[in-house]
Amino acid sequence: MREQEIRQLIKMVEESDIESLEIRRFFRTIRITKRASGNHNGSSTTSNLIDIPVPQPQVQPTPAPRPEATAPTEPAKESAPPEATNLVEVKAPMVGTFYRAPSPSAPPFVDVNKTVSTGDVLCIIEAMKLMNEIEAELSGRIAKILVENGQPIEYGQVLFLIEPS
Numbered sequence: 001m002r003e004q005e006i007r008q009l010i011k012m013v014e015e016s017d018i019e020s021l022e023i024r025r026f027f028r029t030i031r032i033t034k035r036a037s038g039n040h041n042g043s044s045t046t047s048n049l050i051d052i053p054v055p056q057p058q059v060q061p062t063p064a065p066r067p068e069a070t071a072p073t074e075p076a077k078e079s080a081p082p083e084a085t086n087l088v089e090v091k092a093p094m095v096g097t098f099y100r101a102p103s104p105s106a107p108p109f110v111d112v113n114k115t116v117s118t119g120d121v122l123c124i125i126e127a128m129k130l131m132n133e134i135e136a137e138l139s140g141r142i143a144k145i146l147v148e149n150g151q152p153i154e155y156g157q158v159l160f161l162i163e164p165s
Contacts (some may be wrong), residue, residue, distance in 0.1 A: 001100050006030065013100065015084070090160040093134065096127035098147045098159065108149075114142050122160060140164040 013032045014023050020033040092098075100108035100123055109121045116122065116136045125132045144161040147153060 008095070024110060032035060069113055072110065087161040087163055088138060088157045090134070090136070090142070090162060092125060092153045092155060092157045092159055094127050094132065095127055095155050096125040096132070096150065097149060098151050098153045099124040099126060100145070100149045110142050112142055114160070116140065116142060136162070
């Protein structure tokens with residue numbers, strides 16, 4: 001709000017019978033209050049202008065991945081064989097949080113070099129508090145796991161590389 005508009009509002013409040021005026025615009029609040037200045041007849045007034053910032057909505061941070069859940073993924077990446085040229089990408093079908101195991105204390109669904117069949121569960125993607133199992137669409141060997149446990153993922157992000165059998 002510009003200074004000229006604020007001055008006009010103060011003048012209107014002083015000339016009217018209202019005691020206060022509050023206007024909210026773009027996360028800011030302007031309050032104009034009229035008070036008697038010690039004169040008992042109420043004819044003389046003063047105005048106060050208070051600029052009160054309105055709190056903006058807070059975005060909740062995503063929780064950090066559990067350290068005990070991410071530790072097993074590191075050795076698996078180091079033991080990966082050299083990449084083949086015929087690898088098939090398994091992409092995320094949704095946005096969410098990637099989990100390699102059904103619970104923090106459970107073993108992962110798959111590891112590097114493990115052979116999977118069509119329909120085997122590869123991972124879980126949590127989206128809107130729902131756990132969605134992602135299944136293998138082909139048989140083959142897991143060549144590489146490209147996502148860390150507990151990591152947020154995007155739609156279409158490559159999760160695994162599978163060497164078809």
